[in-house]
Amino acid sequence: MAGDLPDYYFRVRENGAAVFRLDTENRQRRIEMEQIAVVNLRSGEVKPHGLHRLTEADEAEIARWAEARRDTLAAREIDDIRRAVDHLNLTTQWVQSRATDAELDAVTDDLLLAMHDLRSTLVRKKADRIGRSDESA
Numbered sequence: 001m002a003g004d005l006p007d008y009y010f011r012v013r014e015n016g017a018a019v020f021r022l023d024t025e026n027r028q029r030r031i032e033m034e035q036i037a038v039v040n041l042r043s044g045e046v047k048p049h050g051l052h053r054l055t056e057a058d059e060a061e062i063a064r065w066a067e068a069r070r071d072t073l074a075a076r077e078i079d080d081i082r083r084a085v086d087h088l089n090l091t092t093q094w095v096q097s098r099a100t101d102a103e104l105d106a107v108t109d110d111l112l113l114a115m116h117d118l119r120s121t122l123v124r125k126k127a128d129r130i131g132r133s134d135e136s137a
Contacts, residue, residue, distance in 0.1 A: 008061050009033060016041045019062055039066060
């Protein structure tokens with residue numbers, strides 16, 4: 001099992017990760033995890049942990065992980081939006097076929113305001129994109 005382990009472990013945090021180097025080459029043959037850095041994906045900052053100095057291999061692996069993590073998060077974000085579209089369709093079906101007057105009273109204003117905000121933002125952003133494409137043509 002120990003031979004199959006990667007050299008690094010990334011403990012995901014809200015905005016990045018704590019980076020650990022794994023060591024199984026010790027007398028007890030236990031997995032030891034030494035924290036070597038903290039990564040902030042939003043700012044791109046990598047801070048060595050404590051007095052640790054990052055090697056080129058450390059930096060390369062952290063950069064590889066950060067790029068893969070950004071790709072994963074971007075894919076999840078699009079998936080979440082597609083799920084939101086599904087939920088809107090399911091909500092429409094619920095309103096049309098099963099919702100009681102009391103249930104509708106409880107959610108109508110919130111839904112209308114959220115949908116108005118979303119629609120206004122989508123229309124404004126689309127107009128901006130059309131305006132930019134007309135300028136470049």
